[in-house]
Amino acid sequence: MDGTALVPDDLDEARAGDDAAFHRLVAPLRRELHAHCYRMLGSVHDADDALQDALLRAWRGIAGFEGRSSVRSWLYTVATRTCLDLVAARGRRALPMDLGPAASEPVLDDAPVTDVAWLTPYPDTALAVVERESVELAFVAALQHLPGNQRAALLLFEVLGYPAAEIASMMATSTASVNSALQRARRLVADRVPPVSQQRTLARLDDARLRALVEGYARALERRDAAALVELLTEDVTWSMPPLPSWYTGRDDVMGFARAVPLGDCGSWRAVPTSANGQPAVALYLDGPATTGQSGPGCHRAWSFTVLTVRDRAIASLTSFLGPEVFRAHGLPTVLA
Known part of the structure; x- marks a missing residue:
């Protein structure tokens, strides 16, 4: 269900500046928002930063939330836009096969490459079984090859189930642009992700x-x-x-x-x-x-x-x-x- 289980006055109290009410409002969604940030960014550390920044933006903007969408949709909008800013600033995460061909002999003097932003694994113990498919390594690695807008559109549509028209509103673009981004994203991901999860x-x-x-x-x-x-x-x-x-x-x-x-x-x-x-x-x-x-x-x-x-x-x-x-x-x- 798209929403949160709220104490009746939590939203009104949060709008009025009650920090505790705001935390009650977002607490049921923190884990899934963090997983969304990880899918977008391919890094647990970046997901931590993005979620913290997104919740700070949400707190600063809660007074202006008019309730035209659910709290969940609004928070996903804030988190997605925060991640898009980080994608633009930090680029994509990589695995070694993204950098060059495989070695034919053991490389005994291999040294860490520190100027590459590497993909990192995601702790999955808090995820429900149905959510784990969306953080599988091959899928998250494939997402890193997409521009930020295609990445966001694919995740919001395929993983979270938002309709294209709502995604367009969330991303401040047109429905046609979202549908075009989805088509391109699906083609690339299909080429990189095994057909069986x-x-x-x-x-x-x-x-x-x-x-x-x-x-x-x-x-x-x-x-x-x-x-x-x-x-x-x-x-x-x-x-x-x-x-x-x-x-x-x-x-x-x-x-x-x-x-x-x-x-x-x-x-x-x-x-x-x-x-x-x-x-x-x-x-x-x-x-x-x-x-x-x-x-x-x-x-x-x-x-x-x-x-x-x-x-x-x-x-x-x-x-x-x-x-x-x-x-x-x-x-x-x-x-x-």
Whole structure:
């Protein structure tokens, strides 16, 4: 239903300047507004900033809200326009495959690229099952290739269900412009997003097989078991590790990288199964040369947060987000003692 469960006088009191009433008004919508900002921006950090800014704009403008739309629609209008300003100022978020071709040999001296705004994973524990499809990694990554107006139109229409005429009002444009933006956006997204979503793929997968994929990947790294890892992968599997620019495609090249780096002499791994973007994920902690001086003996530090994409009962893509800030965003410790 389009609206919020209000205390009868909340809207009037908020218009009169009651801060507590305003917070009661927006509280039921904060989570879904945050997810909308993430879809628009491809970054949890940017979504945090956008939501904070949008709610500040809404508070400053609440006295002028005339009630011609629901509070929910009005807040989505404010949030969308805030995100469009950020898209214009900050550009789009990327994954390594957006920057260049796959590496054919393991890149052992790969250095983080800091002048690229990287896509980040989204904590999905607060999302309902029906909402998780709209934050899947491939979908959010595809959205980043759209201009801001097409991105907003597609999300407001396809994900949130607003009619084109209302979207035109929300975006201060014409219905014809919205329909044109939708047509272009659908074509690009269709080219970049698999025809079967992860939610449908996972729903068709029995629990035992999904557990075998997630735990199998975790145990293969902990035990440096190349034979076990290769059995989990599709023939055309990809592996990327933002903010490192190199990425790998095809089972042979992926395993070449795996044997040289994570399964090589880099230290010991500990793995914690989790989830992100409506997909299974594994948080990996490392105790080895790269963490020397950062922890005591036997301490494993946050290293990579890997989101798994599944197809045909196997792992089709590994996206390993490096750095402790990803762990913090997902409520995970940065050190395992």
